[in-house]
Amino acid sequence: MTILVTGGAGYIGTHTVVELLNSGNDVVILDNLSNSSVTALKRVEKITGKQVRFYQGDILNKPFVQKLFSENNIESVIHFAGLKAVGESVEHPLRYYENNVTGTITLCQVMAEFNVKNLVFSSSATVYGEPDTLPITEDFPTAPMSPYGQSKLMVEHILSDLCISDASWNIARLRYFNPVGAHQSGLIGEDPNDIPNNLMPFISQVAVGKREQLSVFGDDYDTPDGTGVRDYIHVVDLAIGHLRALDKLRTQPGLVTYNLGTGQGFSVLDMVTAFEKACGNKIKYQVSARRAGDIGIYYADPQKAQTELNWQATHSIDDMAQSSWHWQSTNPSGYNPTSE
Numbered sequence: 001m002t003i004l005v006t007g008g009a010g011y012i013g014t015h016t017v018v019e020l021l022n023s024g025n026d027v028v029i030l031d032n033l034s035n036s037s038v039t040a041l042k043r044v045e046k047i048t049g050k051q052v053r054f055y056q057g058d059i060l061n062k063p064f065v066q067k068l069f070s071e072n073n074i075e076s077v078i079h080f081a082g083l084k085a086v087g088e089s090v091e092h093p094l095r096y097y098e099n100n101v102t103g104t105i106t107l108c109q110v111m112a113e114f115n116v117k118n119l120v121f122s123s124s125a126t127v128y129g130e131p132d133t134l135p136i137t138e139d140f141p142t143a144p145m146s147p148y149g150q151s152k153l154m155v156e157h158i159l160s161d162l163c164i165s166d167a168s169w170n171i172a173r174l175r176y177f178n179p180v181g182a183h184q185s186g187l188i189g190e191d192p193n194d195i196p197n198n199l200m201p202f203i204s205q206v207a208v209g210k211r212e213q214l215s216v217f218g219d220d221y222d223t224p225d226g227t228g229v230r231d232y233i234h235v236v237d238l239a240i241g242h243l244r245a246l247d248k249l250r251t252q253p254g255l256v257t258y259n260l261g262t263g264q265g266f267s268v269l270d271m272v273t274a275f276e277k278a279c280g281n282k283i284k285y286q287v288s289a290r291r292a293g294d295i296g297i298y299y300a301d302p303q304k305a306q307t308e309l310n311w312q313a314t315h316s317i318d319d320m321a322q323s324s325w326h327w328q329s330t331n332p333s334g335y336n337p338t339s340e
Contacts, residue, residue, distance in 0.1 A: 001026070001073060001074070001075030001076075002025075002026040002027065002028055002072050002073055002074050002075060003020055003025050003026065003027050003028070003074070003075065003076050003077070003078060003246070004027075004028050004029075004030060004068070004069075004072070004074045004076070004077045004078070004116075005017055005020070005027055005028070005029050005030070005077075005078045005080065006030045006031070006059055006077065006078070006079045006080055006081035006107065007030075007031055007036070007079070007080030007081035007082065007122075008027070008029030008030065008031055008041075008052075008054075008078075008080065009029060009031035009033060009036035009037065009038065009040050009041050009054070010031065010035060010036040010040075010080060011036075011179070011189070011190045011191070011235065012080055012122070012176075012179055012235060012238060012239065013029070013031070013036070013080045014036075014040045014041070014043070014044050014188045015183060015188065015235045015236055015238070015239040016078060016080075016238075016239040016242050016243075017029065017041075017044050017052065018044055018047055018048055018183065018188070018239070019236070019239045019240055019242075019243055020243065021044070021048040021050045021052070022048055023243060027052055027053070028052075028053045028054075028055065028068065028072050028074065029041065029052055029053065029054045029055065030055045030057060030059065030065070030068060030081065031054070031055075031056065031081065032056065032057060032058040032059070032081075033056060035083075035192070035193055037191065037334075037335035038054070038056075039335040039336070040188055040191075040335055041054055043187040043188045043335075044188065046187060047183065047185050047187055047188070053072070055068050058103075059081045059099075059103040059104075059106060059107055060098070060099070060102060060103050060106055062106050062109070062110065065106060065107065065110045066110050066113070069110055069111075069113070069114040069116070070114075074114070074116050075116070075118065076116070076118035076119070076120070076246055076249060077107070077111060077116065077118065077119050077120070078119075078120045078122075078242055078246070079104065079107060079119060079120065079121050079122055080122045081099075081103060081107075082099055082100040082103060082104075082122070082151075083095065083096050083099045083100060083148070084124075084148065084197075085148065085197045086126065086146045086148045086149070086197070086293075087197065087291075088148075088197075089146050089147040089148035089151070090146055090147060093147035096147045096148055096151050097147065097150075097151055097154075099151075100148075100151035100152065100154075100155060101151050101154050101155055101158070104121070104155045104158065104159075105158065108158075108159075108162060112166075117166075117168050117169045117170060118170050118171075118246070118249045118250070119159070119169070119170070119171045119172070119249075120171075120172045120174060120242055120245045120246060120249070121155065121156070121159060121171060121172065121173050121174065122174060122176070123152045123155070123156055123173045123174055123175045123176070123257075124148070124149060124152045124175060124176055125175050125176060125177045125178075125231075125259065125261070125298065125300065126144055126145070126146065126148060126149035126152065127142045127144050127149055127152050127153040127156065127175060128140050128141070128142055128143070128144075128175075129141075129142065129143030129144055129145050129149070130143070130145065130295050131295075131298070134297060134298075134299060135263060135299050135300055135301035136259065136298070136299065136300050136301060137259070137301045137303075137304070138175070138257050138258065138259055138304055142156075145293045145295075146293060156173050156257075159171050159173060159255065160255055163254055163255040167254065169254070169255075170249040170252050170253060170254060170255075171249075171254075171255050171256070172245040172246075172248060172249055172256050172257075172258065173255070173256070173257040173258070174241060174242065174245060174257075174258055174260050175257065175258065175259050175260065175300075176233070176238060176260050176261075177230065177231035177232070177233055177259070177260065177261035177262075177298070177299065177300050178198070178199075178230045178231060178232045178233060178261075179232075179233055179234075179235045179238050180198070180199075180200040180232045180233070180234065180235065180271075180320045180324060181200070181234040181235050181236065181315065181319065181320040181323040181324055182235065182323045182324055182326065182327035182328075183235075183236065183323070183327070184236075184323060184326075186323075186326040186327050186330045186331070188327070189323075189324065189327030189328065189331065190204075190235075190324075190327075191331070191334030191335050199230075199268060199271060200232075200271065200275075200320070200321075200324050201324075201328075202214055202215075203271065203272060203275045203283055203324075204275070204324050204325065204327075204328035205328070206283055206284060206285075207275060207279045207281060207283060207325065207328065207329075208328050208329060208332045209332075210332065210333075212284065213284040213285055213286050214272070214283060214284065214285035214286070215285070215286055215288045216268050216269070216272075216285050216286065216287045216288065217288050217289065217290055217291045217294060218287075218288075218289065218290035218291070218294065219287045220290075221290075221296035221297070222296055222297075223267055223296060223297060224267065225267050225269045225270075227267045227268035227269050228267065228268055228294060228295070228296060228297070228298075229265035229266065229267045229296065229297040229298065229299065230265060230266065230298050230299070231261040231262055231263070231264065231265055231266075231298060231299035231300050232262070232266055232271065232317065232320055233260060233261050233262050233313050233315075234313065234314075234315030234319055234320050234323070236315065237260075237262075237312075237313040237314060237315050238260055240311065241258075241260045241305065241309065241311050244305075244309040244310060244311040245258070245309060247309075248308065248309055256308070258302075258304055258305040258308070258309060259300040259301065259302050259304065259305060260300070260302065260305060260311075260313075261299060261300025261302050261313070262299075262300070262302065262313040263299060263300055263301060263302045263303075263313075264299060265297055265298070265299035266317055270317065271317070271320075271321070272285060274317045274318055274320070274321035275321045275324070275325065277318065277321065278318070278321040278322045278324070278325040279325045279329070
């Protein structure tokens with residue numbers, strides 16, 4: 001049987017495909033390459049020694065998705081495909097709702113048509129909004145603060161309704177905190193288009209000389225050093241969480257929801273310090289005003305995933321920084337097809 005990974009050429013997708021292949025699974029990848037690269041898939045093949053089946057196309061193209069399902073004996077789907085930049089979602093909300101919500105509806109319609117009813121959905125901790133207390137557990141109220149977060153929560157509601165309407169569905173909703181780091185080989189990592197939206201690739205690009213300095217948005221939060229605190233999770237730990245979720249779905253649990261985080265918060269300046277240690281150089285940064293909608297402190301309670309999935313994060317902040325630097329320093333321009 002085969003696992004379909006939508007968005008499988010992206011950052012989290014490629015790392016998850018590596019873990020799937022190394023665990024003996026057959027994998028099919030669907031990706032429109034809007035924020036990813038075929039080069040990344042070549043690197044996956046190099047790491048695993050296995051070929052990947054790749055379909056380039058859009059999840060919104062229903063006949064294309066139907067063709068993919070008709071040509072492959074798919075058992076389960078891991079669904080990463082979607083847009084993910086909070087700021088961009090504020091500027092282009094309709095684009096985000098179309099891709100993230102309508103795209104998932106199309107996928108589920110085709111899955112039902114082919115009687116494939118095991119789905120791992122890539123959700124986000126942004127569904128919680130600003131928490132009243134910490135750490136954040138799965139039963140916290142949801143109150144997203146951006147169209148991106150709203151789109152993820154809308155899909156969560158749709159998947160809940162789907163399970164209520166048809167008990168043969170088994171769906172895991174995984175709420176990620178802040179993925180960082182790269183594969184230990186240095187062959188795959190985070191390679192954002194244009195200006196990075198996330199902290200670690202921005203620090204990496206400053207360290208490698210691609211950008212002049214890091215902007216630290218706010219140093220007046222009620223935190224130990226005044227900068228925002230987040231739950232950073234190594235992307236390989238996150239990838240393994242998806243394999244554990246697939247195992248869970250095979251026990252036919254219905255609808256399940258898990259936080260994937262470390263349960264520990266690190267500040268922006270903690271991450272800068274860890275990266276300076278990894279690369280051996282100072283990271284130049286400038287403090288700027290807070291961004292609208294940013295939250296001071298945010299970290300998970302991952303106990304439910306530990307108990308029910310037998311999963312927990314194992315990589316340290318130093319692992320995160322060192323693997324990010326290894327990736328960026330050996331790939332200063334990211335995935336450059338001319339180098340392959």
